[in-house]
Amino acid sequence: MLNDLLYxxxxxxxxxxxxxxxxxELRNHLERETEKYRRAGSPPEExxxxxxxxxxxxxxxxxxxxxxxxxxxxxxxLQDLRYAIRSSAKTPGLAVLIVLxxxxxxxxxxxxxxxxxxxLLKPLxxxxxxxxxxxxxxxxxxGIPQDWPSPGQYHDIVTQNHVFEDTALATGGSxxxxxxxxxxxxxGIRATSSLLPMLGATPMLGRVFLPEEDLPGKPxxxxxxxxxxxxxxxxxxxxxxxxxxxxGHPYAVVGVLSSGFGLNHEVLPxxxxxxxxxLFLPPADxxxxxxxxxxxxxxxxxxxxxxxxxxxxxxxxxVIAARIREAKHRDRSFTISVVPLIDQVVGxxxxxxxxxxxxxxxxxxxxCTNVANLLLSRAAVRRREIAIRAALGAGRAxxxxxxxxxxxxxxxxxxxxxxxIATLSLSVARRMHPGNIPRLxxxxxxxxVLCFTLAVSILTGVVFGLAPALRASRVDLTASLKSGAKGSxxxxxxxxxxxxxxxxxxxxxxxSLPLLIGAGLLGRSFVRLANVQPGxxxxxxxxxxxxxxxxxxxxxxxxxxxxxxxxxxxxxLPGVTxxxxxxxxxxxxAIGWGGMHIExxxxxxxxxxxxxxxxxxxxxxxxxxQIPLLHGRTFVESDTNIMPPVAIIDQKMADRFWPQGDxxxxxxxxxxxSPWVTIVGVVGxxxxxxxxxDSRMVVYYPHGQIRNGTMYVVARTSSxxxxxxxxxxxxxxxxxxxxxxxxxxxxxxxxxxxMARQRFAMTMLGGFAGFAMILATIGIYGVMSFLVAxxxxxxxxxxxxxxxxxSMLSLVFQQGMMLALxxxxxxxxxxxxxxxxxxxxxxDVRPTDPLTFVSVLALMLVVAVCACLFPAGRAMRIDxxxxxxxx
Amino acid sequence: xxxVRIELPQGTLDLLILKALTLESMHGWAISERLxxxxxxxxxxxxxxxxxxxxxxxxxxWIKAHWATSENNRRAKYYxxxxxxxxxxxxETTAWRRLASAVGHVLDMA
Numbered sequence: 003m004l005n006d007l008l009y010x011x012x013x014x015x016x017x018x019x020x021x022x023x024x025x026x027e028l029r030n031h032l033e034r035e036t037e038k039y040r041r042a043g044s045p046p047e048e049x050x051x052x053x054x055x056x057x058x059x060x061x062x063x064x065x066x067x068x069x070x071x072x073x074x075x076x077x078x079x080l081q082d083l084r085y086a087i088r089s090s091a092k093t094p095g096l097a098v099l100i101v102l103x104x105x106x107x108x109x110x111x112x113x114x115x116x117x118x119x120x121x122l123l124k125p126l127x128x129x130x131x132x133x134x135x136x137x138x139x140x141x142x143x144x145g146i147p148q149d150w151p152s153p154g155q156y157h158d159i160v161t162q163n164h165v166f167e168d169t170a171l172a173t174g175g176s177x178x179x180x181x182x183x184x185x186x187x188x189x190g191i192r193a194t195s196s197l198l199p200m201l202g203a204t205p206m207l208g209r210v211f212l213p214e215e216d217l218p219g220k221p222x223x224x225x226x227x228x229x230x231x232x233x234x235x236x237x238x239x240x241x242x243x244x245x246x247x248x249x250g251h252p253y254a255v256v257g258v259l260s261s262g263f264g265l266n267h268e269v270l271p272x273x274x275x276x277x278x279x280x281l282f283l284p285p286a287d288x289x290x291x292x293x294x295x296x297x298x299x300x301x302x303x304x305x306x307x308x309x310x311x312x313x314x315x316x317x318x319x320x321v322i323a324a325r326i327r328e329a330k331h332r333d334r335s336f337t338i339s340v341v342p343l344i345d346q347v348v349g350x351x352x353x354x355x356x357x358x359x360x361x362x363x364x365x366x367x368x369x370c371t372n373v374a375n376l377l378l379s380r381a382a383v384r385r386r387e388i389a390i391r392a393a394l395g396a397g398r399a400x401x402x403x404x405x406x407x408x409x410x411x412x413x414x415x416x417x418x419x420x421x422x423i424a425t426l427s428l429s430v431a432r433r434m435h436p437g438n439i440p441r442l443x444x445x446x447x448x449x450x451v452l453c454f455t456l457a458v459s460i461l462t463g464v465v466f467g468l469a470p471a472l473r474a475s476r477v478d479l480t481a482s483l484k485s486g487a488k489g490s491x492x493x494x495x496x497x498x499x500x501x502x503x504x505x506x507x508x509x510x511x512x513x514s515l516p517l518l519i520g521a522g523l524l525g526r527s528f529v530r531l532a533n534v535q536p537g538x539x540x541x542x543x544x545x546x547x548x549x550x551x552x553x554x555x556x557x558x559x560x561x562x563x564x565x566x567x568x569x570x571x572x573x574x575l576p577g578v579t580x581x582x583x584x585x586x587x588x589x590x591x592a593i594g595w596g597g598m599h600i601e602x603x604x605x606x607x608x609x610x611x612x613x614x615x616x617x618x619x620x621x622x623x624x625x626x627x628q629i630p631l632l633h634g635r636t637f638v639e640s641d642t643n644i645m646p647p648v649a650i651i652d653q654k655m656a657d658r659f660w661p662q663g664d665x666x667x668x669x670x671x672x673x674x675x676s677p678w679v680t681i682v683g684v685v686g687x688x689x690x691x692x693x694x695x696d697s698r699m700v701v702y703y704p705h706g707q708i709r710n711g712t713m714y715v716v717a718r719t720s721s722x723x724x725x726x727x728x729x730x731x732x733x734x735x736x737x738x739x740x741x742x743x744x745x746x747x748x749x750x751x752x753x754x755x756x757m758a759r760q761r762f763a764m765t766m767l768g769g770f771a772g773f774a775m776i777l778a779t780i781g782i783y784g785v786m787s788f789l790v791a792x793x794x795x796x797x798x799x800x801x802x803x804x805x806x807x808x809s810m811l812s813l814v815f816q817q818g819m820m821l822a823l824x825x826x827x828x829x830x831x832x833x834x835x836x837x838x839x840x841x842x843x844x845x846d847v848r849p850t851d852p853l854t855f856v857s858v859l860a861l862m863l864v865v866a867v868c869a870c871l872f873p874a875g876r877a878m879r880i881d882x883x884x885x886x887x888x889x
Numbered sequence: 890x891x892x893v894r895i896e897l898p899q900g901t902l903d904l905l906i907l908k909a910l911t912l913e914s915m916h917g918w919a920i921s922e923r924l925x926x927x928x929x930x931x932x933x934x935x936x937x938x939x940x941x942x943x944x945x946x947x948x949x950x951w952i953k954a955h956w957a958t959s960e961n962n963r964r965a966k967y968y969x970x971x972x973x974x975x976x977x978x979x980x981e982t983t984a985w986r987r988l989a990s991a992v993g994h995v996l997d998m999a
Contacts, residue, residue: 005950024940027917027966031936034918063937070941
């Protein structure tokens, strides 16, 4: 065995030497043989002749010696490869088209499947993630699709459920960490001791919380995340047992979590909207009260018992929710839903992703169709060449292997180029990452998918390389060598004689059209979205959140004074023309809402309690944002807590309750037992939750009367926004070093960010549609060029017989356009069926938007015309003399 | 010279070459001459089969080759039986005898 291998290797690497030895051996043999006959008495010529005769064919012997060395397979492969490269180089256009088709198919597929598998298929990094659920209140009857539960509801669920192994109550918040007279804003989660073990978090140092720390009256403890520990304390291990100060209170650090643990807003969307917690705290006192139903500011996570399905859990919780509904007189539509954690994380991008995956599957299909098509054309062009080789004695298997080597070579090149495209697309996707698509940070090339697409395309190469190869190898030699086999006169240019190829082109156009229409719909939808007026002027507006809390601001008057002073100083900054502050800025995660009672409006029985968004605003807020005042007045500095309470409502609320425009002077109150508040003004509605989301009714209260500590400060500036932001931050720091400034952005940026997800989807689908169109163009162009090449002698003869050039042009053109039109009809029908699934991700555009359909059809038509025109032009320019002479 | 030539069954040439080499190392031409003489001119081995067979045997490790000066002072490639080749010869000889006697029995029937 070893000897065999060594011999073969020697044969491979010392081929020339071995050939020379065989030559010498055979020459010796011949001499001896000749000598033998001469000795036997033959004259010299006769002796040579007889020796030759006795020995048999010398070349044949050499060839057989080579074969017996066992390197024939490899030698043939090398020869095939050399030949394949040479013949591909002879028709570089075709080779490039095939490689390009494959590259796009493989590259696009790998990239998008990588994105999808990262987002959808990779399990969450928690133990048995499929058994973790998050619980939400839903009150669809009064327009609340999802709301945070309260500790009271948590307590009911804990004591009454039969389906959960473990449950956890959590809420997020921001705190001011004071260290060496420097204030930092930190985000934390207050949670029951069950949360961290449920999510598989283990301490790297110290411990996590103990069950008894869920009870009141325990010392204040704190657990740090690894990242925060590294950032803030440079990984100092002596931190355990030390005390740190949050919002003026000391907490003892008892543990640091290991680095592998991560929790973010996507997994646990807290009411405070914090992105990633820096630290964990035991629950606040209010969370420990079993009948605290009022504070709906909590998240409930639960781990299902093994074997319990999400549906079973949901039915169990529905029963408990019904009890709460009865006992607490909630709206009829009140329920509690159990959402699997993975759905929570990727829920709203699932549709987009599945559409993208569909798009990519179509692109792969088109790419393979193209390759098949081009390989068929290639084989047809080479029938003659193959026939010649067969006539010279090439065996059928040898010819088939040769053709296969060629198609596999092209596939491999295509695969390599595809890998490059995939890498490039992924880096583009990573750079485009809007920041609000969950889990995209983890994006990496999916090698399994790469292998899969590579295999698919190589298989296409093999199958569609093999079919024509087999057919070609069976060619009737005489028929092929006579020019008859090359574009027969009888059939002329007709594609009717090439049904398979025509069908492939039709399929390509039929598949790419829905993709293009889908991309068109998304694009149009995006334009519509970008044109939505947010209700304020986002130009030249900077904004940031300022956290005025802590012991020195316990007195609310101090907070109001702080913002007044800040506003006063800010207006003196260079370039600043207006400034104001509000508790909940549009397009941020800050929110606030509550019940609403209207004087003289008695809600009919069974009708849910009115809900409205609630904001505290400083007097100049509206003018700074350029939110128009429609009726009445804005707030003034004298609207303080010693003055009668006042409010400003937005147009949405005014239109609903006072359609005649007489809202000013009417009264509202927040609950049955709170004082009446007089409406003094009506302002325009703003888009609070995104350009594509309906806003809710908003009531603004003067900051002098609702004295929030945390406010968003906005400033309109004519100078550089970054400079203005820096200047305001500096002002805050000089006024009080303990006050953190965060969530800094221009309003323009917030508007852009709110559309990031749509832009991402549009760009991705647009990219794929573009790829599809390129591929389909290649397809039409390839087939038409092939038909012209095949039909050259035919066209030449017609021209020689007097056919006009223009009629040749129209002949080719008509053939191509026929295919294109049939393909477009097929595509139109499938587009009508397919775009319907896009309804949910479109904004203000119907899935059957006629404008989009017409424009895309027109575009496709132009592309088809171009793809047909070039080959047709070539047909027109054929010189009959040259063409016929080459025959 | 009798023009009766026998077509060698597949694999038989290998056996004959191995046998021819049991006495001494030989070059290709000598092997073909030896086979011709010993078979009383009934077997004439063409170089088209002989040399490929030699290469095949060498690849399998049953014979070794080396270049040496021949009796007429020319460089020639000499083939020698290896230990493995000797074993192979025994195996194949036994197999051949068994086959030949079996075929003989069948032919002698009736």
